[in-house]
Amino acid sequence: MTQNLLKLDFGAALPEGGSVSRNGSEWDALEEALRDADGWLRSDVNRRRDGFGWLDLPQTDLAEVIEAGQWLAAFDAVIQVGIGGSALGSLMVANALLHPCHNELSRSERGPRLYVADNADPAGTRALWEMVDPSRTALVVVSKSGSTAETMANFLWLWENLKKVLGEERALKQLLVVTDPEKGLLRAFVAEKKCRSLPLPSTVGGRYSVLSAVGLAASAALGVDVTDLQAGARAMDEVLLGAGTMEENPAWLLAGLHWLHFLRGRNMTVLMPYADGLRDFTEWFAQLWGESLGKEGKGSTPLRALGAVDQHSQVQLYTAGPDDKLFTIIDVADRGERLILPSPSDASLAPLAYLGGQEMGAMLQAEARATAATLASLGRPVLWLEIPRLDAFRLGGLVYLYEVVTALTGRLLSVDPFDQPGVEQGKRFTYGLMGRKGFEEEGRKSTEAFARIESRTVSC
Numbered sequence: 307m308t309q310n311l312l313k314l315d316f317g318a319a320l321p322e323g324g325s326v327s328r329n330g331s332e333w334d335a336l337e338e339a340l341r342d343a344d345g346w347l348r349s350d351v352n353r354r355r356d357g358f359g360w361l362d363l364p365q366t367d368l369a370e371v372i373e374a375g376q377w378l379a380a381f382d383a384v385i386q387v388g389i390g391g392s393a394l395g396s397l398m399v400a401n402a403l404l405h406p407c408h409n410e411l412s413r414s415e416r417g418p419r420l421y422v423a424d425n426a427d428p429a430g431t432r433a434l435w436e437m438v439d440p441s442r443t444a445l446v447v448v449s450k451s452g453s454t455a456e457t458m459a460n461f462l463w464l465w466e467n468l469k470k471v472l473g474e475e476r477a478l479k480q481l482l483v484v485t486d487p488e489k490g491l492l493r494a495f496v497a498e499k500k501c502r503s504l505p506l507p508s509t510v511g512g513r514y515s516v517l518s519a520v521g522l523a524a525s526a527a528l529g530v531d532v533t534d535l536q537a538g539a540r541a542m543d544e545v546l547l548g549a550g551t552m553e554e555n556p557a558w559l560l561a562g563l564h565w566l567h568f569l570r571g572r573n574m575t576v577l578m579p580y581a582d583g584l585r586d587f588t589e590w591f592a593q594l595w596g597e598s599l600g601k602e603g604k605g606s607t608p609l610r611a612l613g614a615v616d617q618h619s620q621v622q623l624y625t626a627g628p629d630d631k632l633f634t635i636i637d638v639a640d641r642g643e644r645l646i647l648p649s650p651s652d653a654s655l656a657p658l659a660y661l662g663g664q665e666m667g668a669m670l671q672a673e674a675r676a677t678a679a680t681l682a683s684l685g686r687p688v689l690w691l692e693i694p695r696l697d698a699f700r701l702g703g704l705v706y707l708y709e710v711v712t713a714l715t716g717r718l719l720s721v722d723p724f725d726q727p728g729v730e731q732g733k734r735f736t737y738g739l740m741g742r743k744g745f746e747e748e749g750r751k752s753t754e755a756f757a758r759i760e761s762r763t764v765s766c
């Protein structure tokens with residue numbers, strides 16, 4: 307089925323120069339393993355379990371999210387307080403569809419400015435607070451668990467300051483909480499204050515939550531067509547459901563090829579879009595891929611790159627460094643914006659005449675092709691993924707595709723793609739070090755482990 311979502315060229319990503327053929331047993335076995343993995347992912351029993359809920363997000367009613375978006379749109383600024391999966395999705399969507407700029411996202415036609423308070427760095431939080439007019443600013447606090455220390459610290463500080471300026475009654479009218487529908491500290495806060503809230507279904511993990519209120523409420527406020535974003539995810543789901551072979555199914559291909567290269571020692575994956583708008587897509591992907599797969603001594607390291615910028619930074623390593631990476635170059639066929647380069651009118655610039663009359667986007671595309679071709683000519687495995695244009699529909703498709711690919715790759719690696727035990731340990735150590743009740747033992751263990759780091763020192 308073709309939905310005009312994307313095109314994936316994989317001829318130069320087959321291991322050993324394409325010798326893994328349809329008749330080769332490794333390819334057939336892989337297809338079988340992916341069919342099994344898909345069955346596991348989509349089984350009725352699993353669909354109800356924790357971690358799997360994101361599969362239903364393309365079908366979820368968006369009325370509440372759209373209503374919240376309309377409410378938020380009346381403010382001059384929206385500060386989304388959250389980290390990891392509770393921040394990167396909104397940044398990724400806004401960056402892709404509205405304005406390619408990190409952290410402070412400019413005003414769209416109708417919407418407010420979006421700011422993201424993710425890191426708990428006092429300098430950043432203070433600077434952000436000074437950029438907004440509190441009386442015209444909404445706080446959107448997002449946390450699945452309702453307890454992440456950085457989010458809670460930013461929330462506490464911003465909330466108390468908002469109350470100080472506006473008084474509690476008015477401040478409450480500028481607050482939206484997105485959290486688990488039943489449990490957690492933020493849910494208790496919503497019950498106490500009776501403030502506006504939206505649920506993040508308990509079966510949806512943070513890094514798979516972009517197509518819920520977590521990623522869509524602020525995006526809707528900024529003027530993103532969240533219905534189209536969701537329709538793209540739904541269209542991708544239909545494509546994947548209707549594709550029964552490796553050659554038809556881009557999710558099986560991406561997961562399967564990552565697995566084949568992982569077996570050959572290529573346990574790093576480079577995602578390199580040639581489009582400013584997709585820079586934060588790589589940030590979002592890095593959390594999804596890294597947290598989902600890195601466990602039990604296994605995993606694949608996500609490397610974020612941006613073309614053409616990283617041609618002048620990382621491509622030396624990619625072409626001549628260790629052969630331990632699989633590359634995915636993303637190109638956008640129609641960039642919307644067209645800049646025709648003028649012919650130079652200054653004598654000293656005459657050597658630039660070759661650029662005159664050319665379109666800047668066409669040059670970027672030529673560079674993308676040149677990088678892919680260079681990698682392929684050196685025998686480095688490279689995938690070419692092309693989307694017709696960067697709009698809500700295609701972005702929704704891309705998001706859903708990469709979520710499915712990540713879950714399937716986790717299954718092939720025999721790890722749970724929906725938990726994050728390593729991150730939880732760090733969270734518990736932080737609680738211990740910050741004196742949270744019940745985490746005294748964690749505080750002690752953390753101090754002990756840090757003592758080993760400090761046991762040898764050089765100062766200057």
Ligand SMILES: O=P(O)(O)OC[C@H]1O[C@H](O)[C@H](O)[C@@H](O)[C@@H]1O
Pocket residue numbers: 389390391392448449450451452453454457512513597726729730
């Ligand atoms: O939404 P929260 O519960 O506050 O979690 C925010 C983030 O916390 C941790 O770092 C988890 O590993 C992430 O997966 C999660 O996105």
